[in-house]
Amino acid sequence: MTSSTSVLRTSDATQESSLQTQVNLAVDCLINSLPDPASLTALQRRGIIARYSAVLEGNFIYWMTGAYLSAKSETARMIIMENLHEEVRDCHPGMLRKFTLAANALPRESDTMAVHQQLANVRLFIGRLSPVPLVLMMAFFEGFIQKFMPFLAELAAAQGSLEQEYTDVHGVCDVVHTQELFRALEAEISLNPPEPGAHLFEGVELLCGLLQSIVPGVRFPEWA
Numbered sequence: 398m399t400s401s402t403s404v405l406r407t408s409d410a411t412q413e414s415s416l417q418t419q420v421n422l423a424v425d426c427l428i429n430s431l432p433d434p435a436s437l438t439a440l441q442r443r444g445i446i447a448r449y450s451a452v453l454e455g456n457f458i459y460w461m462t463g464a465y466l467s468a469k470s471e472t473a474r475m476i477i478m479e480n481l482h483e484e485v486r487d488c489h490p491g492m493l494r495k496f497t498l499a500a501n502a503l504p505r506e507s508d509t510m511a512v513h514q515q516l517a518n519v520r521l522f523i524g525r526l527s528p529v530p531l532v533l534m535m536a537f538f539e540g541f542i543q544k545f546m547p548f549l550a551e552l553a554a555a556q557g558s559l560e561q562e563y564t565d566v567h568g569v570c571d572v573v574h575t576q577e578l579f580r581a582l583e584a585e586i587s588l589n590p591p592e593p594g595a596h597l598f599e600g601v602e603l604l605c606g607l608l609q610s611i612v613p614g615v616r617f618p619e620w621a
């Protein structure tokens with residue numbers, strides 16, 4: 398390795414670590430601003446589960462597929478493929494449907510419309526297939542989902558549901574998924590370093606906006 402390559406790689410690693418720190422802060426900011434489940438009415442609890450389901454069931458695999466299509470490095474593609482493989486093999490959308498049905502929170506037209514515009518914004522962003530911002534968004538999303546699971550499980554339990562497979566599985570497997578996606582991000586940054594000043598958090602911001610339409614009142618930091 399030449400000294401200039403070494404400097405470049407050190408700088409990539411520093412950037413990746415800084416992105417990871419910002420993502421962790423954003424996840425913590427969202428999670429810390431979740432409402433106290435005990436303060437919510439049954440209607441509000443049902444609405445959060447229904448809107449979460451309306452967004453996740455039909456979109457998670459689609460978005461992860463977008464990340465796969467955008468990735469250029471072999472490492473990132475292998476990591477994302479493994480993630481997709483698990484989603485499909487273990488039928489995670491079916492798991493979520495079972496969870497939602499058991500909580501009597503199947504999305505209605507009003508739930509679909511409540512997330513419609515923010516969801517459309519995220520879909521358009523995904524369609525641009527920008528590798529670093531897209532893989533960063535999915536790393537953020539995995540980190541968020543993992544920490545969101547106890548809250549979601551509590552809402553369902555308060556609705557009288559005993560079905561917790563979805564929340565149990567994602568509270569565990571998404572820890573590894575998050576770490577692996579940061580490794581994928583590092584590979585993409587090394588292969589194709591973003592321009593200085595590039596707005597890498599665009600997807601994360603759009604996703605935060607979508608999460609606000611699922612759980613009104615949650616907060617997230619603003620990035621320059």
Ligand SMILES: [Fe+2]
Nearest residue numbers: 457484489567
């Ligand atoms: Fe999943």
